[in-house]
Amino acid sequence: MTFVAILSASRTSGDSPAGLRATLHFAGQTLVEYQARQAARAGADHIFILVNVITPAISQAVDRLSADGIAVVLVRDMIAMVRDMPRDADSLLVADGAIISQSHFDAIAGTEGDALLVTDDSRASAPFERIDAGQRWAGLVRISPDLLFGTLDMIGDWDLALTLVRGAVQKGARRITVPQDDLLEGRVTLIEGQQQADLVAQSVLSMASRSGRMRGGIEHYLFGPVARFLGPVLMRSQVPALQVRIASMMIGAIALVPIELDWPVIGFCLLLFALLLSEVSDRLDELALRSPPLGWIAFITPFFALLGLVMASGSITASYLALMLAILLVADRWQRTGGARAWMIFTPGSALLLLFAAQLAGGVSWMLDLAMICAIGSAGAIILTRRG
Structure with a gap:
C-alpha cells in the first residue's frame, strides 16, 4: 500500500x-x-x-x-x-x-x-x-x-x-x-542543536560506513575500503560529493598529459587516484542517502582511464581491451553483473593496476594480453552466472 x-x-x-x-x-x-x-x-x-x-x-x-x-x-x-x-x-x-x-x-x-x-x-x-x-x-x-x-x-x-x-x-x-x-x-x-546534530551524524556515518553497494575488482578490494574510511571524514567536513567528482574528472584529464609525453607511470598513478576520488564521491552520495549517478557523468573519469590505457599502449589490443572494459564498466555500474563475485569482475582500475606494474617491470605487451584474457573471462563469468 x-x-x-x-x-x-x-x-x-x-x-x-x-x-x-x-x-x-x-x-x-x-x-x-x-x-x-x-x-x-x-x-x-x-x-x-x-x-x-x-x-x-x-x-x-x-x-x-x-x-x-x-x-x-x-x-x-x-x-x-x-x-x-x-x-x-x-x-x-x-x-x-x-x-x-x-x-x-x-x-x-x-x-x-x-x-x-x-x-x-x-x-x-x-x-x-x-x-x-x-x-x-x-x-x-x-x-x-x-x-x-x-x-x-x-x-x-x-x-x-x-x-x-x-x-x-x-x-x-x-x-x-x-x-x-x-x-x-x-x-x-x-x-x-547543531552540536548534538554533529555528534549524532558522526555515530550514524560511522555505522553507515560499514555497508555499501558491491563493486568489482580493485574498486571493491582497494578503493572501497579507502572510500568508506574517507567518506565520513569528508562528510563531517561538509565537502560536497559533486566537488569530489569534479576533482576526479579534472585529475583524469590532467593524467593524459604525462601519458602523451611518454611518462606512463605518472599518468597511471594520476588515473588511479582519479578513480579513487570517483569512488569516494559515490560513497558521499550514499552517506547522504542520494543514489550515485548512473548517467554519463558517472563514466567521465573511467573514460579518461580507458583513453589513457589506449594512449599508453598504442596497439590494437589495447583498443579492444578498452572496449571490453567499457562494457564491463557499464554492467558493474548498473549492477547487471548477475551472480558474479567481486573478484570475477574486471574493471578499468584493475587493468590500470596491472599495466602500472607492467610499466615498472618492463612487460607491457604480455600484460596487455593477460588483461584481455581477464576481461574476456570476466564477461563470461557475468553471462554464465546470470540467473534466469
Whole structure:
C-alpha cells in the first residue's frame, strides 16, 4: 500500500530562537532533507513539509530534493493540507528534529494501518513525548486516512503531530518498540542543536560506513575500503560529493598529459587516484542517502582511464581491451553483473593496476594480453552466472 510522509519544520533549535531544528546541518544537508530522503527510500510517494515560515534553507532543500526526483510539497496551514493530502493513502509522520535509523523507517513502512514506533520509558528516552505510564513515542508513526482527516476536521489550537499520536494510541495502534541500545548509540534520537546534530551524524556515518553497494575488482578490494574510511571524514567536513567528482574528472584529464609525453607511470598513478576520488564521491552520495549517478557523468573519469590505457599502449589490443572494459564498466555500474563475485569482475582500475606494474617491470605487451584474457573471462563469468 502506498503512503505519503509528513515532516515538521517549525520548532526552533536550541542554538538560536531564529533557527529551526529542521535546517540544522546533518550528513551534508539539512536535517529535514535527510528525513525526506529516508522516507522516500522507505517508499513514500510524496513528502509534505509543514512550515510556519518558508526560509531560504527550506526552499533550497526542496529544490535539491526535487532535482533528485523526490516530490515535495510545502504546507503552511491545515486548509492546504486538507486540500493536498491524498484520501486513499496512509501517512508516515516524522517528529520535528527526529533522527531515526533507516531500518525503523522500513519497519513502519512495511506495516499496514496505524503503527507507532515507541520506546520504553527511561533516562535515555526522556526527550521523547510520553504516551502512557511505561512508554514514549519514538518519533515515527503511520496513520490511516480516516485518523488523519478526522484529526484535521477538529477545531482548536493544537499540535498536529501529538494529536495524531494520541489518536493512534487511543485506536490501539500496533506498537514497534525501539531497543534501548538504539537510543544510547544515537540511532533514534531528537536533535535540538547543531552540536548534538554533529555528534549524532558522526555515530550514524560511522555505522553507515560499514555497508555499501558491491563493486568489482580493485574498486571493491582497494578503493572501497579507502572510500568508506574517507567518506565520513569528508562528510563531517561538509565537502560536497559533486566537488569530489569534479576533482576526479579534472585529475583524469590532467593524467593524459604525462601519458602523451611518454611518462606512463605518472599518468597511471594520476588515473588511479582519479578513480579513487570517483569512488569516494559515490560513497558521499550514499552517506547522504542520494543514489550515485548512473548517467554519463558517472563514466567521465573511467573514460579518461580507458583513453589513457589506449594512449599508453598504442596497439590494437589495447583498443579492444578498452572496449571490453567499457562494457564491463557499464554492467558493474548498473549492477547487471548477475551472480558474479567481486573478484570475477574486471574493471578499468584493475587493468590500470596491472599495466602500472607492467610499466615498472618492463612487460607491457604480455600484460596487455593477460588483461584481455581477464576481461574476456570476466564477461563470461557475468553471462554464465546470470540467473534466469
